[in-house]
Amino acid sequence: GDSVTQMEGPVTLSEEAFLTINCTYTATGYPSLFWYVQYPGEGLQLLLKATKADDKGSNKGFEATYRKETTSFHLEKGSVQVSDSAVYFCALSPTGTASKLTFGTGTRLQVTL
Amino acid sequence: GAGVSQSPSNKVTEKGKDVELRCDPISGHTALYWYRQSLGQGLEFLIYFQGNSAPDKSGLPSDRFSAERTGGSVSTLTIQRTQQEDSAVYLCASSLDPTSRTQYFGPGTRLLVL
Numbered sequence: 277g278d279s280v281t282q283m284e285g286p287v288t289l290s291e292e293a294f295l296t297i298n299c300t301y302t303a304t305g306y307p308s309l310f311w312y313v314q315y316p317g318e319g320l321q322l323l324l325k326a327t328k329a330d331d332k333g334s335n336k337g338f339e340a341t342y343r344k345e346t347t348s349f350h351l352e353k354g355s356v357q358v359s360d361s362a363v364y365f366c367a368l369s370p371t372g373t374a375s376k377l378t379f380g381t382g383t384r385l386q387v388t389l
Numbered sequence: 390g391a392g393v394s395q396s397p398s399n400k401v402t403e404k405g406k407d408v409e410l411r412c413d414p415i416s417g418h419t420a421l422y423w424y425r426q427s428l429g430q431g432l433e434f435l436i437y438f439q440g441n442s443a444p445d446k447s448g449l450p451s452d453r454f455s456a457e458r459t460g461g462s463v464s465t466l467t468i469q470r471t472q473q474e475d476s477a478v479y480l481c482a483s484s485l486d487p488t489s490r491t492q493y494f495g496p497g498t499r500l501l502v503l
Contacts, residue, residue: 308490320480320494327490365432369490376422376434376445377482377492 278303282366282380289356289387297351297364297383299340305371309333309342309349312365314382320365323351356387391415393495395481401501402471410466410498414483421464422484422492423456424448427477435479438464471502 282299289295301307311323311333324333329344338353349366366380394413402408414421423435434448438458449455453472458464468475478499482492 310490312494319496320482322491322493325491376437376448377424377432378434379432381431 278307278368278370278378280366280368280378280380282364282383285363285382285384287383287385289385291358291387291389292355293387295351295353295356295360295385297366297385299349299351299366299380301347301349301366301368303347303368303370303378306344307368307370309340310367310369310377311338311340311349311351312367312379314363314365316362323364356385358387358389361385361387393481393483393493395479395495395498397498398496399499399501401503403503404473405470407467407469408471408500410468410479410500412464412466412481412483412495414462414464414481415493416462417485418483418493419461419486420484420489420492421458422482423464423466424480424482425477426480426497430477432480435466468500471500473502476500476502 279302308327310325312320313323324335326333326342332341340349340351363382363384365382367377396411421438425433437445440461441458453469456466478497480497481495484492
């Protein structure tokens, strides 16, 4: 079945550091890929998405590129801020009509001054 | 416009009691999903509704769990004879239609079974 693997956390960075959170997936066909973010005490928010190979999703300075050849969707940000501290979830939605999201285990990011 | 809303935000119950969790999707969204977020299992899919029917119930963990949706809008997730392992955050999400891949999540209901 479908699965998503993302790097273990927590990830601790200083403000203005470069961020990469790795995500790889297993699925048939061409799933859609997502990054969701969960800030402390809040619900899941869609951060960005990509629906086909080589698409780049971007939002709030975060970017991720859909790489079919490596089945990856790594999340990057050039300069993190304290306010980016949250848990980040990589997820996929399979090819075809609407279906469940399959999530990775989440990566906690802690940004310090 | 209003997002997905869920109630109650927190629920504490005793083992063996039944609980009902409610979800109000975004107006006009025909697809509705329930997920569970727990420490040991991460984020798990429970059930998907398209309109009032549930074409995918594959994630419901046992027959103690059931859900319904009425009027193509509000959904209720019912857990009968709750167990301590049911303690989790129950998340609801909606999307515009079956072809839309973007799901919008509610704030969740935190359930604690004592």
